[in-house]
Amino acid sequence: MAVHIxxxxxxxxxxxxxxxxxxxxxxxxxxxxxxxxxxxxxxxxGPHKLRxxxxxxxxxxxxxxxxHTHFHEDHTGNTAYLVKKLQVPAYVHPESLGxxxxxxxxxxxxxxxxxxxxxxxxxxxxxxxxxEHSRFEVIQTPGHxxxxxxxxxxxxxxxxxxxxxxxxxxxVVRRKENIPLLMESLRTLLKESFKTVYCSHGGEIKQGxxxxxxxxxxxxxxxxxILNLSHKGLDIKAIVKRIFPQTPAIAYFSLGEFSSYxxxxxxxxxxxxxx
Numbered sequence: 001m002a003v004h005i006x007x008x009x010x011x012x013x014x015x016x017x018x019x020x021x022x023x024x025x026x027x028x029x030x031x032x033x034x035x036x037x038x039x040x041x042x043x044x045x046g047p048h049k050l051r052x053x054x055x056x057x058x059x060x061x062x063x064x065x066x067x068h069t070h071f072h073e074d075h076t077g078n079t080a081y082l083v084k085k086l087q088v089p090a091y092v093h094p095e096s097l098g099x100x101x102x103x104x105x106x107x108x109x110x111x112x113x114x115x116x117x118x119x120x121x122x123x124x125x126x127x128x129x130x131x132e133h134s135r136f137e138v139i140q141t142p143g144h145x146x147x148x149x150x151x152x153x154x155x156x157x158x159x160x161x162x163x164x165x166x167x168x169x170x171x172v173v174r175r176k177e178n179i180p181l182l183m184e185s186l187r188t189l190l191k192e193s194f195k196t197v198y199c200s201h202g203g204e205i206k207q208g209x210x211x212x213x214x215x216x217x218x219x220x221x222x223x224x225x226i227l228n229l230s231h232k233g234l235d236i237k238a239i240v241k242r243i244f245p246q247t248p249a250i251a252y253f254s255l256g257e258f259s260s261y262x263x264x265x266x267x268x269x270x271x272x273x274x275x
Contacts, residue, residue, distance in 0.1 A: 069160070071093070125138050
């Protein structure tokens, strides 16, 4: 596994965004990981394998709290370590408090990429996070996971999106993702006003609102194409072969837990509402 780490500041005062970036490569797959500190708030703690870089990043920028977009180990992997080392509180979605208290139950391929996640005590995320110089709204955006949230600073027009955006053109997803529900979350966000998106795997995106619009349009068109093929009698495997003829390495490495099949199945079978 190869890891590259970069840290940089956007601006000089506490309200500006500090960025941690790592690039992880394994078995033909390259993944970026970003963590952010703004106005004393660390947004996601990154995977455990990057704990030394994340700790250095935190020691340089001194966060006074850790907030999480969701419970996955590449977002919570260092929280137990940082809570103890920095003596700061952690916050997660209320439904994930119990999950986060336990050591992570992580599939092999994700364990190989990210490392384990130790259990930690957290407090439930409030509706709003009040920092010294900023106020962030916590917006429920399920789909990637049921506990997924984003953090919106209305005054500055910036959105910390976790794993909601990722790419304009989604081709592979996890088995448990609900893409119609994620599409509803995108529609919810597009009712808001923001410019810059800070993505956990895509970094700082200047034309963020426009790209979120493009992602939703792509998924809507993709769903229409998939449903048309399904109505013509094609099964999921046949639809995948037609629309996504090339199988990415991660689909083999994850034993299908991360694949185009999951995307097609979800767009056919899942509903855009929480159960």
